Amino acid sequence: MGSRILVVLLVVSVQILVLTGQPGNQDYAALIALKNQLQNTPPNWVGSDPCGKSWDGIVCTNSRVTSITLSSMNLTGQLSGDILSFLELQTLDLSYNKGLTGPLPPSIGNLKKLSNLILVGCSFSGPIPDTIGSLQQLVFLSLNSNSFNGPIPPSIGNLSNLYWLDLADNKLSGTIPVSNENSPGLDMLIHTKHFHFGKNQLSGQIPSQLFSSNMALIHVLFESNNLIGNIPPTLGLVQTLEVVRLDRNLLSGPVPSNLNNLTHVSELHLSNNRLTGPVPNLTGMNVLNYVDMSNNTFELTNVPPWFSTLQSLTTLMMERTKLQGQIPVALFSSPQLQTVILSNNQLNGTLDIGSSYSSQLQLIDLQKNLISAFTRRVGGYNNELILVDNPVCQETGVTENYCISQQSNSSVEYSTPPNHCLPVPCSSNQISSPNCRCAYPYTGTLFFRAPSFSNLGNLSIFTSLQKSLMLSFQTHQLPVDSVSLSNATKNSDDYLVLNLKVFPSGQDSFNRAGISGIGFVLSNQTFKPPRNFGPFFFNGDPYGYFEGGVSTSTKKSSSTGIIIGAAVGGSVLVLLLLLAGFYAFCQKRRAERATKENNPFASWDSTKGSGDVPQLKGARCFSFEELKKFTNNFSEANDIGSGGYGKVYRGILPSGQLVAVKRAQQGSMQGGLEFKTEIELLSRVHHKNVVGLVGFCFKQGEQMLVYEYIPNGTLKESLSGKSGIRLEWIRRLRIALGAARGLQYLHDLANPPIIHRDIKSNNILLDEHLNAKVADFGLSKPMSDTGRSHVTTQVKGTMGYLDPEYYMTQQLTEKSDVYSFGVLLLELITARNPIEKGKYIVREVRQSMDKAKNLYNLHGMLDPTIGLGTQPKGLEKFVDLAFRCVEESGAARPTMSEVVKEIENIMQLAGLNPNAESASTSASYEGESKGFDHPYSNEGLFAYSAAFPPSKLEAQ
Numbered sequence: 001m002g003s004r005i006l007v008v009l010l011v012v013s014v015q016i017l018v019l020t021g022q023p024g025n026q027d028y029a030a031l032i033a034l035k036n037q038l039q040n041t042p043p044n045w046v047g048s049d050p051c052g053k054s055w056d057g058i059v060c061t062n063s064r065v066t067s068i069t070l071s072s073m074n075l076t077g078q079l080s081g082d083i084l085s086f087l088e089l090q091t092l093d094l095s096y097n098k099g100l101t102g103p104l105p106p107s108i109g110n111l112k113k114l115s116n117l118i119l120v121g122c123s124f125s126g127p128i129p130d131t132i133g134s135l136q137q138l139v140f141l142s143l144n145s146n147s148f149n150g151p152i153p154p155s156i157g158n159l160s161n162l163y164w165l166d167l168a169d170n171k172l173s174g175t176i177p178v179s180n181e182n183s184p185g186l187d188m189l190i191h192t193k194h195f196h197f198g199k200n201q202l203s204g205q206i207p208s209q210l211f212s213s214n215m216a217l218i219h220v221l222f223e224s225n226n227l228i229g230n231i232p233p234t235l236g237l238v239q240t241l242e243v244v245r246l247d248r249n250l251l252s253g254p255v256p257s258n259l260n261n262l263t264h265v266s267e268l269h270l271s272n273n274r275l276t277g278p279v280p281n282l283t284g285m286n287v288l289n290y291v292d293m294s295n296n297t298f299e300l301t302n303v304p305p306w307f308s309t310l311q312s313l314t315t316l317m318m319e320r321t322k323l324q325g326q327i328p329v330a331l332f333s334s335p336q337l338q339t340v341i342l343s344n345n346q347l348n349g350t351l352d353i354g355s356s357y358s359s360q361l362q363l364i365d366l367q368k369n370l371i372s373a374f375t376r377r378v379g380g381y382n383n384e385l386i387l388v389d390n391p392v393c394q395e396t397g398v399t400e401n402y403c404i405s406q407q408s409n410s411s412v413e414y415s416t417p418p419n420h421c422l423p424v425p426c427s428s429n430q431i432s433s434p435n436c437r438c439a440y441p442y443t444g445t446l447f448f449r450a451p452s453f454s455n456l457g458n459l460s461i462f463t464s465l466q467k468s469l470m471l472s473f474q475t476h477q478l479p480v481d482s483v484s485l486s487n488a489t490k491n492s493d494d495y496l497v498l499n500l501k502v503f504p505s506g507q508d509s510f511n512r513a514g515i516s517g518i519g520f521v522l523s524n525q526t527f528k529p530p531r532n533f534g535p536f537f538f539n540g541d542p543y544g545y546f547e548g549g550v551s552t553s554t555k556k557s558s559s560t561g562i563i564i565g566a567a568v569g570g571s572v573l574v575l576l577l578l579l580a581g582f583y584a585f586c587q588k589r590r591a592e593r594a595t596k597e598n599n600p601f602a603s604w605d606s607t608k609g610s611g612d613v614p615q616l617k618g619a620r621c622f623s624f625e626e627l628k629k630f631t632n633n634f635s636e637a638n639d640i641g642s643g644g645y646g647k648v649y650r651g652i653l654p655s656g657q658l659v660a661v662k663r664a665q666q667g668s669m670q671g672g673l674e675f676k677t678e679i680e681l682l683s684r685v686h687h688k689n690v691v692g693l694v695g696f697c698f699k700q701g702e703q704m705l706v707y708e709y710i711p712n713g714t715l716k717e718s719l720s721g722k723s724g725i726r727l728e729w730i731r732r733l734r735i736a737l738g739a740a741r742g743l744q745y746l747h748d749l750a751n752p753p754i755i756h757r758d759i760k761s762n763n764i765l766l767d768e769h770l771n772a773k774v775a776d777f778g779l780s781k782p783m784s785d786t787g788r789s790h791v792t793t794q795v796k797g798t799m800g801y802l803d804p805e806y807y808m809t810q811q812l813t814e815k816s817d818v819y820s821f822g823v824l825l826l827e828l829i830t831a832r833n834p835i836e837k838g839k840y841i842v843r844e845v846r847q848s849m850d851k852a853k854n855l856y857n858l859h860g861m862l863d864p865t866i867g868l869g870t871q872p873k874g875l876e877k878f879v880d881l882a883f884r885c886v887e888e889s890g891a892a893r894p895t896m897s898e899v900v901k902e903i904e905n906i907m908q909l910a911g912l913n914p915n916a917e918s919a920s921t922s923a924s925y926e927g928e929s930k931g932f933d934h935p936y937s938n939e940g941l942f943a944y945s946a947a948f949p950p951s952k953l954e955a956q
């Protein structure tokens, strides 16, 4: 009896200790509520410290839960009421839990800090709550593949930071909302790049107001809805578009004639509508890969001549579109052409594929036409040809293959082959991995909504996808041994569907941390497929093999479970021990917290992320000793530059990576907290046109920043001829574009947005391919979330580049960087210093300029290296842009995203592809293929490193 009371007392005192010992107990209660409401939450959600290492799927910052990632956990239940009361939550990923049902509670709108809301592939139903529009920080919203119904809430138009909007594959109905005086609408989303609304029941017309020229959309995917009416001509104003899917709707009327103004579009799907009028003229859409206009009722037309002018075309589908006349032989010579489907038309005459047909051509389907003869050539086209139901096959005695009905191949039994090993027989549900080890893979399905290719028989595309998946998992330090892909098919939505298996490394199954990491890399689009795969989504299967896995965290928790069980069973002694242990643990944590507060870097563990890891996500902390060694004792030979702040040294890490170490000298050091702020800022900046931070050192009175080493030095050195690099016009355009993209990223996509404050040719570095990288953030300012319009600061910057408005008002805005960038553009064409012999470049160029004359009469001012022999195409527009950037009033200057667009336009005028990688020879700029980069090259989503910091991954 007495011992019972003692147990109760002890339990009560444990709880008191727990509650008072945890500053995060507010979120603790919310997590417990979540745990009680849902089945299959991670079994290691025990104990009182959700912010410790052991709670799977939870990440905290300052003892508040900032990230919940629980994909593919087989979670079951409903999120009811105000269950989600995590006020500091930034990322919520509950994807691939088909057991999550019921509505999304309106209280979701209370998660004011939320930037990533990802609920792909669950079973949520009911309307999308209107309160979602109050999540002002939202950047990434994926609600696809659920059963949401009702209309798209107009309030989504208020999400001014939204970058990704995926509502596809639900039961949404009603019209696409646009704004009016009473209500917001999706036309307001001018920073959003992705509208993925396919596979719903959306109806009504596509509002003409939805699109405008100041939008940044790259993917408009409205396929498989019930949309009616005309395609609005405003679509032709969205110059950034790359993929347009309007197929499988009820659209009617003629296609707007300005569609071919969309010169970045590579995938265009208009099939299965009721479009009328002439076949759209796509002349000039020079990067178009995939065109499907089948099953419309266009006017009777001859095969349009523009077909054969589209040099990037891989796929031409115009089934049932009333084409007539003879097929021009030139059609088949488009060099990348793989598939031509012109069946069910009235094509006639003699079919001649010619001898210079595309070497990639795999399928020509011309069934149900009026073709009366076929010209065979020796050594000519020998792949699949279908002429069934043409007069040529109706003559008696024809036994040609092309006259035999065949099932056209739309799937391949491909499966990633074993990696130089013999597959092994495995027991139960284990599967032999590509590395021939039995294990329980994580499985799911990849859906590519608009690939640029149609030939699934080219297996190297799957190899490149497999490699890029593997690379992505490795980069994110996930415990993945290998990846296998199989059963590629085109489904009835014209999506490319592939099965994915991900095998665990080191053990035969994944633990929960591994699964939620892999799930998040795929649900949050951290993984970018090779560019030709286009937009994708993944739908994961629940993973049923956690228990078999050897996981340090689950082991720990199960032993705690046993202790608790034993204690409750009657052993007061064990409970006492437990209590003592708890007490000691809390004391230790308090002590740790105290140290943390004294030293802002106590939590940065210097051993973290070292070794073979290919890419560090967070900044690594180096000791003074290490950096001394890596720079050969800061030797003179490794001194590669200096400035007011101190010196820059070249160094080499044990991994072989070259780095640039910037060492502050005495007197120019910042306070510890400022230094920490700068590192935190820099470690969140990841963009190919911004120099990446590798690490830092904050020890023994030293402040050092370690950057990736950029081999070709500064733009200034190249312009002055010092570096020996010849910058002709094309290269300058690419450098301007790269620098502009880097700066645009800092302004628009970095979180928080950053004003650089010191843009100049000395701070633009050139890498081995002469890609521009923005460097030196010594003066940079993050824009606070609240007063986003400007910050008042002491004026800093470099004379000659300094924005006069900022100088006078001390109010810093993004437009100050735009001014400096304008000066940089003038420097790029003249190779002169902004202030030279007392003369200011802006004034000098303006005075010499005569807009009526060729090259604005600037011959005398231009840097001869530009190559005046070959007319620098677009130079006038470039000069116009520079002068818009240096407008006196900031408001009159363009934003960096407008600058990027304009430089892209100029490049296209000069016949260049602005999305091609730059290279060291100008010859390779032309005719480049799209290669291995991904479709959203400017995207910067860093949620991954926030949701999976190195400390969390090590806990696995």
Ligand SMILES: *[C@@H]1O[C@H](CO)[C@@H](O)[C@H](O)[C@H]1NC(C)=O
Binding pocket: 236, 237, 239, 258, 261, 905
């Ligand atoms: C086509 O695009 C250009 C800009 O590249 C724009 O000036 C023009 O107005 C557009 N034309 C139409 C018909 O939309």
Ligand SMILES: *[C@@H]1O[C@H](CO)[C@@H](O)[C@H](O)[C@H]1NC(C)=O
Binding pocket: 281, 282, 283, 284, 304
């Ligand atoms: C298509 O457009 C191009 C340029 O916009 C024009 O030169 C050509 O004549 C047009 N072709 C047809 C068939 O209308």
Ligand SMILES: *[C@@H]1O[C@H](CO)[C@@H](O)[C@H](O)[C@H]1NC(C)=O
Binding pocket: 271, 272, 292, 294, 295, 317, 319, 320
């Ligand atoms: C065109 O319509 C037919 C019949 O409705 C269908 O079988 C075919 O798949 C459609 N073609 C395309 C390319 O969608």
Ligand SMILES: *[C@@H]1O[C@H](CO)[C@@H](O)[C@H](O)[C@H]1NC(C)=O
Binding pocket: 039, 040, 074, 076, 542, 543, 544, 545
């Ligand atoms: C998912 O959970 C349910 C019970 O909630 C269970 O019956 C089922 O077997 C689980 N599935 C897997 C794959 O673990």
